């Protein structure tokens with residue numbers, strides 16, 4: 001087995017461009033129909049083989065992660081070692097936390113998925129892809145899509161993925177109001193009973209990569225978690241209004257269970273100037289220009 005010294009993985013921000021909740025299973029999990037894409041910004045994980053597994057967290061949002069021993073990154077390492085004890089040795093991980101935590105853009109799920117990719121890069125790929133998919137889903141409903149890290153339609157509770165192939169690319173701005181929000185609380189605020197089937201799924205996807213076709217398609221889509229999230233964190237509404245009134249803004253919406261919102265813009269330049277203006281509007285917001293694809 002070829003063992004590299006060290007690998008670096010970027011855990012890109014996951015953006016739900018659309019998120020329709022189509023029902024609720026008897027076990028309480030919600031059925032989704034979502035268009036997921038990834039931004040060119042993210043956390044960075046450096047992973048190296050070592051004698052004893054360790055995790056060190058640095059970067060702008062590291063102070064928000066106080067329980068290092070309980071971090072999902074370590075759960076991911078343990079899950080890989082338990083499933084394939086002869087293949088995966090201990091690793092030392094350095095995590096640079098660039099993305100706000102509990103913010104609807106993957107966060108811990110993207111970090112855990114980066115561990116699954118990084119460990120395979122270090123110690124070789126696993127053969128049993130089905131078992132790997134089970135491990136990813138068990139770590140979290142967003143981990144499978146973050147593991148793929150590619151634009152796709154996501155359904156089931158997050159385990160059914162269909163890659164878009166040639167999808168569109170958008171100049172964007174991501175904005176988080178600096179308030180962490182609990183995913184279970186947002187789903188609960190939706191108020192769907194177990195076993196219920198709810199709202200409609202997404203309309204038929206455009207067959208082209210032409211951006212304006214996707215923008216008008218997205219305009220017909222929703223994020224069903226947006227209203228419940230706003231009921232818990234009203235600042236989300238302020239963020240959305242601010243993005244929507246920026247020059248060049250084509251579409252704005254919340255991602256995942258919030259509170260991060262995204263705006264899609266005509267071009268990079270309008271996204272950059274919108275980011276500058278939005279940051280000037282509120283010092284406490286996390287504002288990040290990005291490309292989403």
Ligand code: C5P
Pocket residue numbers: 028029030031032139140141142156157158183184187
């Ligand atoms: O799987 P994960 O730990 O990320 O999910 C966090 C919580 O979000 C779950 O405990 C559940 O309350 C809710 N959830 C859901 N349906 C999904 C994904 C998450 O109800 N498809």
